[in-house]
Amino acid sequence: MANLALLGGEKTVTLDYEKVGNLPIVGAKAKAAVNEVMDRDEISLSPIVQEFEKKFCKYVGAEYGICLSNGTSCLQAALFGCGVGPGDEVIVPSYTFWASAAPIVATNAVPVFCEVNPDTHCIDPVDVEKRITKKTKAIMCVHVWGNPCDMDAIMAIAKKYDLKVVEDCSHAHGAMYKGKKVGTIGDVGCFSLQGSKILVAGEGGILVTNNREYYERATALGSYERLGSLPDDSNYKQYALTGMGHKFRPHPLGIAIANAQLDELDERNAVRNGNAKYFEELIADIDFIKIQDTYENCEKMYSYHYARYDHEKFGGIRLVTLLKALAAEGVTCGLCGYGRLHQAPLFTKGDVFGKGCPVKCPYADENRTSEGLELPVTEYLADASFMLAPRFEQPCKELIEQFSAAYHKVAANLDELKAYEVEHEEELKNYKPKSGRSINIFR
Ligand SMILES: Cc1ncc(COP(=O)(O)O)c(C=O)c1O
CATH class of the missing domain: 3.90.1150.10 (Aspartate Aminotransferase, domain 1)
Known part of the structure; x- marks a missing residue:
């Protein structure tokens, strides 16, 4: 036998x-919070969103925060917010969910895949440095499985080469790096609030930063309704009528769930x-x-x-x-x-806009798709x-x-x-x- x-x-x-x-994803407190918002008939715009933003910013220790429709839109807004644009290269691990990398191409920028450390599963700073070119603009760190990256090493590289750092904190609500909450160490931090995460709105996300320019620019991309209330000296107030072509507004009922859950996080x-x-x-x-x-x-x-x-x-x-x-x-x-993004057609072809862009964008340096790229540690x-x-x-x-x-x-x-x-x-x-x-x- x-x-x-x-x-x-x-x-x-x-x-x-x-x-x-x-446990059930939505507990009794979150249900009551959703009902309150519904009782106020606030099914599209609701002050619950700003309430959550303030509370979450306080929780992580960031000055500015904006909720968007999901973590993916937060990452796109974060890249756009800190100035990533056509032809810029962004170094990103392949060992992650697609949404850490795809928003780079949505910004008409070029993802450059890098290795992770096989013991921490996080981005490998030594490998990152090897992939820097004169086109590199930013590093996307992912605190994968909730595990904080080696941020001292990443920030030192960013300083040395004048790069921006976006933290993808979608798995790491509350994770700590040397006394600071993740999301507040790089230039912009993004948290998915999708239903499988440890803080959920069902669908939703929140972006945090301590930089006013990045916040306003990220807001301009997909939150036109928020631009009117920016200070008068803001460069982005002028776009209040139109935003910048996306609508990334979150659903307030979802944010009500996240707002209630944050108290218990x-x-x-x-x-x-x-x-x-x-x-x-x-x-x-x-x-x-x-x-x-x-x-x-x-x-x-x-x-x-x-x-x-x-x-x-x-x-x-x-x-x-x-x-x-x-x-x-x-x-x-x-x-x-995880770990096969560099082999996915979106990145091996690099022709998202049908005219060779982003990799053959006139601002890009060379045809830098991930076709044929080998990342032995990541693949292992x-x-x-x-x-x-x-x-x-x-x-x-x-x-x-x-x-x-x-x-x-x-x-x-x-x-x-x-x-x-x-x-x-x-x-x-x-x-x-x-x-x-x-x-x-x-x-
Ligand atoms: C690492 C990582 N980044 C980004 C995202 C994207 O978040 P969302 O699904 O809210 O768009 C996810 C979601 O699963 C994720 O796991």
């Missing part, structure tokens, strides 16, 4: 994650982080799992729980086999879709990183212990896995995650 549930053995996880580990982050760290402690003896390293004096928010699988430490077993075995034991886990991490566990949203010690027991059971049954691989060779070798997606839950 086999031990592993994958081969007919008994399943380890008997508790239901949805019942004991998860620290408390909920503490529970999530405590649970995730407990889980990491329990599986620390499993040497084929490499937990994401955190830079010194940083606090990661466990918005997602990803790790790296070192298959050579587990008899060469494929990641997909490991995940199948874990899933059969009842663990919620998944493959990773794309294959090796995986979702270790879901977000444990409430205290659930017993469930976490069951997950740990499942990992230990799988680790102790290498021979059964080897036999399974021999039998299912064809199926396993053709398995592919959905590229570009952060979550590919394994079933």
Whole structure:
């Protein structure tokens, strides 16, 4: 009789994650807040948006903030805000969601993909510096999986070459870098508030900065209704009638949800982080799992729980086999879709506007698509990183212990896995995650 549930053995996880580990996305306070806004008939414009902006700015320690329709529009507005335009190059990791990079081309600028550190999964400053040309204008850092980047190194490079820094904080609401909240270290910080994040509006985003010019310019791009109230000496007040061609206004009902949730963010982050760290402690003896390293004096928010699988430490077993075995034991886990952006047609072709732009824009230096670009570390991490566990949203010690027991059971049954691989060779070798997606839950 086999031990592993994958081969007919008994399943380890008997508790239901949805019942004991998860929580409804929209709780009672958020529902009440939405109803209040609806009772006031404020379904398009509402002061709840400005209320949230002020509260969020206070929370992160930024002077200016504007809510937009999503994190993607925040990133586009941030790039435009700090002056990125036609032909400019922006260095961005490939190990991220597409929205860290695609807004660069939407700005008619050129994304230049760089490597990440295989232990922290964050942008590699040494590799960034190697990719700087006279066209480089900005660096896009992503605090991936809630883990703060090496911002001292990035800011030193930015200073040396006079570059702007945009922080994509979509996974990192509340994460700390040396005593400061992420999003306030570079020139502009952007937070997605999409429904899978740790602070949600359903769809929505918020951009923060301490620079008045960047704020006003970012506002001008897609928030015409806000331009009339800019100070009289603003260069952007003149665009109050038209904005600059986009409409990035967020839905106030969504922002009402985020506004209510912000009051509980620290408390909920503490529970999530405590649970995730407990889980990491329990599986620390499993040497084929490499937990994401955190830079010194940083606090990661466990918005997602990803790790790296070192298959050579587990008899060469494929990641997909490991995940199948874990899933059969009842663990919620998944493959990773990050790390292949440099191979996506949007960036290998670089012809977004049909006339060769942005890469053949007259302002661009050379035809710099990502066609044929090799990023060995990123590609390795794309294959090796995986979702270790879901977000444990409430205290659930017993469930976490069951997950740990499942990992230990799988680790102790290498021979059964080897036999399974021999039998299912064809199926396993053709398995592919959905590229570009952060979550590919394994079933
Ligand atoms: C790293 C990262 N950046 C940007 C975004 C884009 O945010 P949104 O979906 O709100 O447009 C996401 C959303 O998943 C993300 O994970």
